[in-house]
Amino acid sequence: MKGYEINVHHITRVEGHGNVVVNVRDGRIEDLRLEIVEAPRFFEVMLEGRKWDEAASITARICGICAIGHTMASILASEDALGIVPDEETKLLRKLLIDGETIQSHILHLYFLVAPDFFNVGSVIPLAGTHPEVVKRALRLKKLGNEICEILAGRKIHPIGVLPGGFARWPLPEEILRVRKILEDARPDLEATVELFKTLKMPELERKTEYVALKAPGEYAFYTGDIASSLGKVTPPQTYLDRISERVVSHSAAKHVKAQAESYAVGARARLNINHEMLRPWAKGVLKALGLKPPLTNPFHNNTAQLIEVLHCYENAIEMCDELLARKGYVHRMKQPTKYGRGAGASEVPRGVLFHDYTLDADGRITKANCIIPTGQNLANIEADMHTLVGQMAGREPQEIQRGLEMLVRAYDPCISCATHFLEVRFV
């Protein structure tokens, strides 16, 4: 077989800057890299010397897509460091925000970044002419997630007043009712989305790997939980440094991360593989109707897992609204710090588990910070899948292989600008 080279400079329809480089000679892969060329931003150093109450606002700016997720991991780490235990209502409202962000992010990925591949177009724009009903539905659903966050926290990109100890502004009951109504009204669009994605056939690719996600009693964990792996152990978030290790590789401004196996996957597919029994009924039913049985070992099914999670978050959000509305007479009060120490927090953001870790001095200023980002955790796994795919597609036209690789990278929904902020070098 003759050799070929693939060089995709700045892969499109992903968040951030990444290159795909493949070099095959005489049927052997000589070089295969997912290069992360995003400019490093050094968030952990930027946090040094800042007061604890700035951390959530600063770290939200790591990522415009999962700003609520970063805010959650940040306040969980801060509350651990400050000796704050939030009340139950605060947790319910946080979970509602997470549902909103997850719906928004997954819909953006599925309709705007992934769907064009299946319609054989370069973006969602031509679809506005050929499939206007699909585009209009996509915009309505994306707006749904944004609106939930806007009503509760001012905006979705960099939420306001979501702080350690509680919310700077607690929503009025009529606002929660409005959120509930917006959710209810979206049901037909979600049903149509299920019908659409039923018709899209994911490419085949099978490779065994490790899955890591949070696990919490009685729920499909998003807000927080213990670290669980498909290869065993469940341990608290504070143990994250014992569970995973980072290493610098020269072609990636985001460090690679490993757990027990050589690489592992996080994100919708990993969560579903670990927590599928806790899915809410509609989500569970659709998963079954699609004929899929976890564990989903095909990485392209991360797209499918996102679809299932949209339904789950939709059902969960309505439940959160009802629980909040049932607590009549509740008066929200921010909880104050009881100590300044070290704390770690873990939360599931759209692309997988996210860790924040802060150490505070006696004045409540950050002396050391660490953030471990989902996309960084996925990088080694994406490259391993790329190897398998290139082998599986041997003999096909390089153009076709390139398209397959781009779709594979896209299926992971990488958030590259997010992934380039790491401290704490650990060579393994």
Place this chain on the structure above:
Amino acid sequence: MPGRSRLLLQRGQEGEGGALMKPKLGVFSFTSCEGCQLTILNLEDQMLDLLGAVEIVNFREAIDDRRNDYDVAFVEGSITTPEEVEEVQAIRGRAKILVAIGACATIGGINALKNRHDLATTKQKVYGDGARHFPSEPTRRVRDVVPVDYEMHGCPIDKIELVRVTKSLLLGQIPLPSEHALCTECKQRVNVCLYDKGICCIGPIVRSGCGAICPAFGEACVACRGFLSHPNIASMVEILKSKGLSRAEVEDRLTQFNSLTPVDLSPYYLS
């Protein structure tokens, strides 16, 4: 404004077959969280109208096309690597109008916090021996590197302002940014002043335009739109001091988004 005439988009330019040509838009992203370009995608209600009014020819996050014949470039992010300097210069060379969007691009924003640390030490801390693979320069605003025709402030930019500015540009006008303090918008929104709730806020010295969204949700202004051209720093510092904020705490407020616009606090702390 120098070269202002060249900013005007030629309206009603006829293309082949006599059809009106739409102005072509490119969206570019440098060091940032990409939240401002996401704000463009978040124009759900206006998206189809926008696509009717402009042709998007380059927008890596959303489309495969990468054409260089854009009339207007929206540029997000700070400039922090040698490669980014070259790229933004090339974009400037091609675009008739270059609009810097968002705090990273217009004031340095959160990215400028990096400049408060020694860069070599920072790189060593994050990448160890691998640091040499990742060139990084001190954070700069877009206008520190190339001429900018308009700055759309905010972290992130505001949707309503985005629509308004885009409309103005389509009409061949350059809108003027706000020179009112944030407090004016807080009053318009009938927010209770945060000082009345015991919260310190630097809104009096900050450029408005966001509709005072943070105070409306109970949080103090973080100055993501930058300071007014002539902020009354002396009075602001006096107020913060009278509320018991230490010099370091005052500095926190002034530097979170505005480290590239340093304020010398020493005259106010003589004793």
